[in-house]
Amino acid sequence: MKHVAPLTDVDTAADAAPAAPQRIAVRQATRSFVAGRRAKVDALGPLDLSIGDAEFLCVVGPSGCGKSTLLKIIAGLLAPSSGEVAIEVSGDSRIPIAMVFQDYGIYPWKTVRANVDLGLRLSGRPIAERREIVNDWLGRLGLTDFADAYPGALSGGMRQRVSIARALAIDPEVLLMDEPFAALDAQLREVLQDELLAIWQARRRTVVFVTHSLEEALLLGDRVVVMSARPGRIIADITVPFERPRSGAVRTDPLFAKLRGDLWASLHSEVVAQFDTGRQK
């Protein structure tokens, strides 16, 4: 695995901080699928990855390299074909892990309010407390006026906000986010990136965030890992040197552009390789 070190002319908070205790350990994980009459597809690995407690890890990689597969394996929604995943959770909450899916994963027959309340209800909180938390998240994500609407009446971006609100409302110890902002327009995406930064800085949960946007990864992450073409492995791992609390202003820092260039240098050949593999099929 290539390690891309942060630039030496930057005094990084990450350099000074003691290593965080490990929260998630993925060891030699692989995953294969049999898709219809096609031969076996090796989607992932072998992949090793350690994620520290309260770390915000961003994962980038070419389309189809196994990012969602990795996230689902961490979430326990998919079993690895080989290898293992260990997650430390406190045992204090009934739902320690929440996931925001690419395709929203919300229930069309439930109102916005009921969707956001779902995890809270399952976690057994009293109704008055749930109502307060739901109202808070509806407000933060600009959904208050749509609380009683059904998802069918919402735009894609609004549905995704419902999905994000539902995951954040339960205040999980580990938050897994699969391209949560991909369907949003550029302006709303920036607003929600800034909101997520503020939320994370206030609560410091462990986050694994998959994105195609290198800018988004550098803005949000403590670390960015780059995955290879399928079967996805980690080929680069960079520590993001921007201090916390961080704001959207880092987007204009010259170092931001430099790091984006470094990430793209790692990723470019993998995107081409993944594209060529797809073309040969």
Ligand SMILES: Nc1ncnc2c1ncn2[C@@H]1O[C@H](COP(=O)(O)OP(=O)(O)OP(=O)(O)O)[C@@H](O)[C@H]1O
């Ligand atoms: N349930 C499944 N059955 C068969 N093949 C699958 C299944 N899930 C994923 N795959 C295959 O595994 C590979 C990795 O898929 P995955 O969705 O994890 O990639 P990804 O990196 O998240 O892609 P994208 O960035 O386009 O969302 C792909 O070739 C995909 O077709």
